[in-house]
Amino acid sequence: MRLTAPAFDETEHALLRDCLASGWVTQGPLTERFERLVAERHHARFAFATTSCTAALHLAMMALEIGPGDEVILPAFTWVTTAHAAEYVGARPVFVDVTRDTFNIDPALLQNAITPRSRAIVAVHLFGLAAPMTEVLDTARRHGLAAVEDAACAIGTTYRGQPVGTFGDIGCFSFHPRKIVTTGEGGMATTNHEDLADRLRSLRNHGATGLPPTAEEPHGPWTMATFERLGFNLRFSDIQAAVGIAQMGKLERLLQERRARGERYSALLAGIQQLALPDGTGDGDGHTYQSYVVRIVDGDRKRRNEIMRHLADRDIETRPGTHAVHRLGFYAKKYGYGPADFPNAALCEDTTITLPIFPGMTDADQDKVVAALTAALRR
Numbered sequence: 001m002r003l004t005a006p007a008f009d010e011t012e013h014a015l016l017r018d019c020l021a022s023g024w025v026t027q028g029p030l031t032e033r034f035e036r037l038v039a040e041r042h043h044a045r046f047a048f049a050t051t052s053c054t055a056a057l058h059l060a061m062m063a064l065e066i067g068p069g070d071e072v073i074l075p076a077f078t079w080v081t082t083a084h085a086a087e088y089v090g091a092r093p094v095f096v097d098v099t100r101d102t103f104n105i106d107p108a109l110l111q112n113a114i115t116p117r118s119r120a121i122v123a124v125h126l127f128g129l130a131a132p133m134t135e136v137l138d139t140a141r142r143h144g145l146a147a148v149e150d151a152a153c154a155i156g157t158t159y160r161g162q163p164v165g166t167f168g169d170i171g172c173f174s175f176h177p178r179k180i181v182t183t184g185e186g187g188m189a190t191t192n193h194e195d196l197a198d199r200l201r202s203l204r205n206h207g208a209t210g211l212p213p214t215a216e217e218p219h220g221p222w223t224m225a226t227f228e229r230l231g232f233n234l235r236f237s238d239i240q241a242a243v244g245i246a247q248m249g250k251l252e253r254l255l256q257e258r259r260a261r262g263e264r265y266s267a268l269l270a271g272i273q274q275l276a277l278p279d280g281t282g283d284g285d286g287h288t289y290q291s292y293v294v295r296i297v298d299g300d301r302k303r304r305n306e307i308m309r310h311l312a313d314r315d316i317e318t319r320p321g322t323h324a325v326h327r328l329g330f331y332a333k334k335y336g337y338g339p340a341d342f343p344n345a346a347l348c349e350d351t352t353i354t355l356p357i358f359p360g361m362t363d364a365d366q367d368k369v370v371a372a373l374t375a376a377l378r379r
């Protein structure tokens with residue numbers, strides 16, 4: 001049984017055929033439609049589709065003009081590229097530990113991470129559960145910092161009833177195949193700020209800044225864009241957008257199904273002392289279970305791996321939750337982190353298991369996972 005699977009049907013095929021028949025395949029009208037769908041769903045004024053969430057995070061750092069000498073605060077338990085984005089612009093990622101029950105940044109530790117060099121906090125809505133945005137925004141405002149939401153896992157996620165992605169200055173979404181909406185690869189940056197929107201638009205498109213003034217030369221077929229800043233080609237394609245539009249059309253159904261599966265896992269696994277189940281409510285109130293991640297309580301990495309092996313032997317695919325980024329070679333060597341730093345992130349990397357959850361999963365599939373997991377825990 002696969003860990004996850006995309007929900008493709010005739011709607012993706014039809015839109016892809018239309019896109020190819022139109023002859024327009026790079027970023028164009030379909031990308032704009034896809035951007036509007038995500039923007040409307042997440043209450044954003046502006047949305048910019050890009051090649052990945054990693055690219056969106058990189059664009060966010062550049063749009064916020066973060067650079068060498070600056071520090072960017074982020075959770076230690078996240079996908080590695082949340083930190084890479086700060087490195088791309090020459091800033092230093094400053095890790096903060098997470099709480100074991102939410103897997104999200106621990107708001108009680110945020111203040112300790114602030115220095116005169118702090119420029120931004122990146123809050124990660126990990127696995128589809130919103131980060132503690134009230135505390136993140138309070139801290140950011142008190143210290144004059146930007147707030148970025150890494151919403152890679154968080155299409156459809158709400159925080160206190162409001163969709164994530166515009167609580168901070170910029171939100172960054174992913175459409176990788178492990179996400180609820182996928183375009184193969186892909187991402188999106190959302191914002192409500194016009195100045196940031198202008199920069200995101202330009203940085204994604206080679207640094208193009210507009211058209212030259214007509215006073216210099218009248219506009220015509222010879223007119224090319226002006227380039228007042230260094231930018232990148234991080235544009236989307238209408239082929240991807242065709243898939244994205246079809247996916248957005250079934251988002252509510254996909255979310256409903258995920259939540260039902262997540263809640264059913266929690267009901268079936270409730271009361272097992274060795275397991276900590278994902279926090280389905282908390283302040284977040286909108287866990288989407290993009291990933292359903294359990295933690296082995298009072299177990300170590302070896303024990304967790306034995307359980308994963310037991311499941312793999314029964315044809316059930318699982319993955320660890322995500323990285324304790326400070327332990328990865330690049331960060332450990334560059335900043336001299338040791339094993340005792342950010343203990344919750346380390347523990348979560350070592351003792352979490354992501355269980356299969358995918359569109360079309362049946363009760364029988366889920367019962368098989370639960371039976372194999374409980375048998376492994378008894379061994």
Ligand SMILES: Cc1ncc(COP(=O)(O)O)c(C=O)c1O
Pocket residue numbers: 051052053054055078079081082124126150152153173174175176186187
């Ligand atoms: C929290 C988090 N941030 C960033 C990313 C990167 O997303 P992408 O693969 O679209 O670059 C991921 C991907 O899994 C993620 O989980």
